[in-house]
Amino acid sequence: MQHLPPEALALCALGEAGPQDTAHLDNCAECTAEVTALQRVVTAGRTTSVPEGLPRPPSSVWDSIHARLGLGDAVRADPFDADPLAAAPSGEAASGETPSDEAASNEAAQASSPSDKNAETGSAPSPATLQSPPTGSTPVPLEAARKRRERRRLPQVLGAAAAAVVLAAAGTWGVSRILADRSEVIAAVELAPLPAYSETGRAEVDQRSDGGRELVVTASGSDAQGFREVWLIAPDVQRMVSLGTMEGTEGRFTIPANLDLDEYPIVDISDEPFDGNPTHSGDSILRGVLEL
Incomplete structure (x- = not known):
């Protein structure tokens, strides 16, 4: 079965x-398991709220994310080091007003300030009027405001980091899949039908990159009175090794490492009855001799 490429798996994980x-x-099932694993990362990256009770990650985590994404010095500090309650002005904590409410109050206070009255009478405002902030207001530290902005950006940054993890995982998985799937055909044969059958097929011996060997068998049909079994048989047709049962029109079978194909070059697909007898039924559907 041809599996999905890494880019298709990543798209499936993203919905x-x-x-x-x-x-x-x-x-x-194999591709489904890969998509399920990638979906866990996608779900974590799309979550904007942080569940309560989770331990605070060490600063090294943010350092790694910062370096991987190539972020600037403006967001180099660990966002979890910023405490919005500690950085908030005391006026906000005491009155419960938000920065926008306080700004509106300050504008209202300025609208009725002595400077307006001075403008009406034509007199110059006093230095104290120009330099003193409105009564009851407290300047917001620029550093605290900057940290709050960076904290609000944290979910987006983490989302980008999660997306990078998905792509990195998909790329790593794809490379490993390609390396594992690299193989070389070292022998092949067209399978011919035996009397009473009209199917056609082919058998190939693949040498994998890890040194193992696989017999890949294809058949134009899949009908049998019982079940189909794949064999490697010696030229004397007395010695034979079963590789397993075949379902559908294609099957892949691992060849034992110590099996000499020169001694067992015949590929045979048999029709086996459900009688519990492990020996060959004598009823072969397709057969061919490997060209080694």
């Missing part, structure tokens, strides 16, 4: 799977 990808996931 953008196409009809063909969805149909493949319905029948492929």
Whole structure:
């Protein structure tokens, strides 16, 4: 079975799977497991609220995110080091007013301030009027405001970090999949039908990059009175090794490491009855001799 490429798995994890990808996931447990693992990262990245009771991550976590995303010096400080309650002006904590409410109050106070009265009478305002802030207001420290802005940006930054993790995981998975799937065909044969059968097929021996060997068998049909079994048989047709049962029109079977294909070059697909007898039934559907 041809598995989904890494980019398709990433799109499925992001909820953008196409009809063909969805149909493949319905029948492929391996790809479904990969998508499920990637979805955990996507879900974490899209979560904007932080559950209560979670431990505070060490500053090294933010340092790694900052370095990986190439962020600037403006957000180099750990966002969790900023305490919005401690940085808030005492006037806000005591009155319960938000910065926007306080700004509106200050504007109202300025509207009726002595400076307006001086403008009406034509007299010059006093130095104290120009330099003193409105009564009851407290200047907001610029550093505290900057840290609050950075804290509000934290979910977006973490979302970008999560997306980077998804792409990195998909890329790593894709490279490992490509390396694992690299193989070389070292032998092949067209399978011919035996009397009473009209199917056609092919068998290939793949040498994997890890040194293992696989027999890949395809057949034009999948009908049998019982079940189909794949064999490697010696030229004397007396010695034979079963590789397993075959379902559908394609099967992949691991060849034992100590099995010499020169001694067992015949590929055979048999029709086996459900009688509990592990030996060959003598009823072969397809057969061919590997060209080694």
